[in-house]
Amino acid sequence: KAGVTQTPRYLIKTRGQQVTLSCSPISGHRSVSWYQQTPGQGLQFLFEYFSETQRNKGNFPGRFSGRQFSNSRSEMNVSTLELGDSALYLCASTRDPQIYNEQFFGPGTRLTVL
Amino acid sequence: EDKVVQSPLSLVVHEGDTVTLNCSYEVTNFRSLLWYKQEKKAPTFLFMLTSSGIEKKSGRLSSILDKKELFSILNITATQTGDSAIYLCAVEPKNAGGTSYGKLTFGQGTILTVHP
Numbered sequence: 001k002a003g004v005t006q007t008p009r010y011l012i013k014t015r016g017q018q019v020t021l022s023c024s025p026i027s028g029h030r031s032v033s034w035y036q037q038t039p040g041q042g043l044q045f046l047f048e049y050f051s052e053t054q055r056n057k058g059n060f061p062g063r064f065s066g067r068q069f070s071n072s073r074s075e076m077n078v079s080t081l082e083l084g085d086s087a088l089y090l091c092a093s094t095r096d097p098q099i100y101n102e103q104f105f106g107p108g109t110r111l112t113v114l
Numbered sequence: 115e116d117k118v119v120q121s122p123l124s125l126v127v128h129e130g131d132t133v134t135l136n137c138s139y140e141v142t143n144f145r146s147l148l149w150y151k152q153e154k155k156a157p158t159f160l161f162m163l164t165s166s167g168i169e170k171k172s173g174r175l176s177s178i179l180d181k182k183e184l185f186s187i188l189n190i191t192a193t194q195t196g197d198s199a200i201y202l203c204a205v206e207p208k209n210a211g212g213t214s215y216g217k218l219t220f221g222q223g224t225i226l227t228v229h230p
Contacts, residue, residue: 004156033216042223043157043202048216056215090156097216102148105156 002027004093004106012112018079021109025072025093032074033103034066037088046089049074050097078111086113116141118221120203126227131193135224137203138185145208147179147186148218152200160188160201193228200225 005024013019025032033056034046045058049068066076072093078085088110092103117140127133139147146164150157161170163179163186170177174193179186190197204218 031216033218035218035220043204043218043220045217045219050216056217058217092216094216097214102159102162103216103218104159105150107156 004091004104006089006091006106006109008109009107010110010112012114013081014114015081015083017081018077019081019111020075020077021089021091021111023074023076023091023093023106025074025091026095026104029093029095029104030072031094031097032068032072033092033094034074034076035090035092036060037090037108038086043090046076081113083113086111116205116207116219118203118205118219120201120221120224122224123222124225124227126229127193128229129194131228132189132191133193133226135188135190135201135203135226136185137187137221139203139205139219139221140184141205141207141219143208144181144205145214146206148204148206149177149186149188150202150204152202152223153198157202190226193226195228195230198226198228 007022031050033048035043037043048056052068063079068074088108090108092105121136149160161177168179174191177188200223202223204220206214
């Protein structure tokens, strides 16, 4: 069974630009969560999508947004990039959070903002 | 706000040693605690501990959960160089509906280095 895939793997942008990251969950997994990982803050929850609906959101500014498609694939968008947005962005999928299910992580997208 | 504190932050051992990694947590409504191993890529799942499953073992790795004292430990016996990684502990809260809606709160991680 294929794991969680994320594209692109690496991205370099300049301040003020916007970026879209993509995540394809494991087949059959309906929940997708996004995290930001930095050396100073560790892994921080961004948001979660289930059946195309955002059900939970972390403490990030509105510049961070996302969506989920009917095939459970998810995208996250960051507008007006800032230097502090440089991080590893990880997505994780879960079959159904109603039951106890661990989250399986993708390889991440390394975003560098210059 | 949910909080996870791991200790030690880093640990250097030699092959064959046994290590114990600690994770203490504060969470409003506990649902589960998870351990992950992260090398230079995505965190990979190790264990999930819940109220109904407070002890897990897989090969040289084992973990226990103390819900009363709000901590968990991850033990690795007979360490190997391939165990070198960051070990992450995370807690999953539950809301009124009984689920967490995807949110895991992670600790800072323990960097384990195993020398040959």
